[in-house]
Amino acid sequence: MAETGEKQARGGSRADVAPSTAAAYLDPHYWDERFASEEHYEWFKDYSHFQHILRPFLNPSHSVLEIGCGNSRLCEELRRDGVADITCIDISQVAVERTRSRLLDMGLEGIKVVQADMLDLPFDSESFDVVIEKGTMDVLFVDSGDPWRPRPATVNKVMKMLEGVHKVLKPEGIFISISFGQPHFRRPLFESPGFTWSMEWNTFGEGFHYFFYILKKGKRISESDYSNEYKNGSWSVPSFNLLHEELEDEDYIFRTTICDELET
Template sequence: MGTTKDPNGAQKSRVGPTTTLAYLDPQYWDERFTTEEHYEWLKDYSHFRHLIQSHLNPSSSILELGCGNSQLCEELYKDGFTEITCIDLSAVAVENMQKKLLSKGLKEIKVLEADMLDLPFSNECFDVVIEKGTMEVLFVDSGDPWNPRPATVTKVMKMLEGIHRVLKPDGIYISISFGQPHFRRPLFEAPQFTWSVEWSTFGDGFHYFFYTLKKGRRSPDNRSDEKLERPSINLYQDELEGEDFIFRTNLDELSS
C-alpha cells in the first residue's frame, strides 16, 4: 500500500482520486505535488532493497524515471550509489525534489524535468534505468489488459525503446510494477529489444513484481510464445485500502 506523510511528518495511508483517469492529467500531478510531501508507490525501498543490491555497484550511473516525491533516490544514495539522475514530467515535482535534496546536502543527485517518452539523453549513457510504478500511468484507460488499445501499446513501446537506447550495451532496466508477467512479457520481449527478462516478487499477500531486463543478454528463444492463462489474485485487507490497489484495479482487471 502506498504511504504519504502529513505536515507533521506522521505516516499515513491515502486513497487517490475517484477515477484513475485523473492520473492522465498533468494538472492533477502538479496540484498533488504542491501539497503532498512524500508518497511511495509499490512499497518503499526497504521492501525490495535485497533485490536491487546485486544489480548495482558504487560506480553505476542510474536514471530514475518518474521520481515524483519518492525517497528512492535518497535511499540509493545512502547505500553508496551517488551517480543518480531523476526525471519527472511535473515541474512542481522537480522543483520540490531539487529543494529537498539540496536541503539535505545531496547536491550530486541531478533532477530534471523531462518526458519518459522522449528521453533527452544520448545513446548508451546509463548503466541502470529504474522506474517504480511509473509505467503504470501508461496503462490507464488501456482497455482489456490481455489486448490493450493500440494507443497504449504505442506509448509503452516508445518508453521501452527510449530506455533501451540510453542503456549501455550491458545495462540493466529495473521495472517495479503492479503488472503481472502475463501482461508485461509480450511488451518487454518485443523483437527489437536485446535484453533478457527475469522477475521476482515482493510484498505480503499482495505481490509486486521486480523485473530485471539485462541488455545484450537475450537468447534467441527468449520469447513469450507459451499459452498465457488468466491468473487469479488474492488481496489482503490492508492492500484494499491503499491507492496502489485503486490504481491496479483499473490496470489489471482480472476478476471476470
C-alpha cells in the first residue's frame, strides 16, 4: 500500500510547502505557490484506504464532482474504478493547469478540470450524481474558534458550500465528505433546515479514525432514527490517538479543530 500523504512531497519537502500558520490555508495565493512546487500530496489518506466504503456508491453511469482536487490522484483512481464522467475543481489555477497536464501526459481523456471556488460552484442545478470532498471543507474551520460555537463567519462559509453542493446534486444524489470533524460537530451543519439529505457516517484508518460522511439527497429521516447512535447523553465516536504514526507531519487543520475540541 502506498504511503499516503507523501511525508516527503514529490517536488518539495514538507518544510518547503507547509505554511507557518493555519490561516494561510485560507489564502488562494498560498495554494498557487504550493502547487507550483509540489507534485503530489494526499490529504486524509489515499483512495486505497477508503475505496471499500466509497465503491458501493459509484456507478459507471454516474457523473462525479470532486471539490478541491489540488494535486491528488483521486480522479485517476475513480476512472480506474469505471467512473467515466468526472469533473474536478480547485481554486488554484496552478493546480488546475498542472492536473490537466498530468492527465494529458497519462492519456486520460474526458476528466474535466475547472478553476472554481467551492463557495460559488459554477454548475447548473441537479448536475451530478455524486459530489466528493476530501479535506476541502475542513480548511474552512482553521480559524473557526471554539469548535462548539464556531465563529459566524465560518458557519456562513460552510453553509454556503453545503448549499451549493445540495443544489448541484441530482434529486437522489450523494454527497461524500471525508473529514477530521466528529459527527457531533458536523451534524448541526449537515442537518440544517433546507437540506433534504440523510446523514450516515463511517470511519477508516488504523488507530486514528478519519470520518467518511454519506449524505443522500431526498432521504432525510427524523431525529428519532438516530437513537442508536446517541447513548448516555453523547454521540458514539471512536477515541483518538493524537500521536498515532498514521498522522502526517502537516496537520494544522487537525490541531486547530480536534485538539482545541479536546481541550474545551
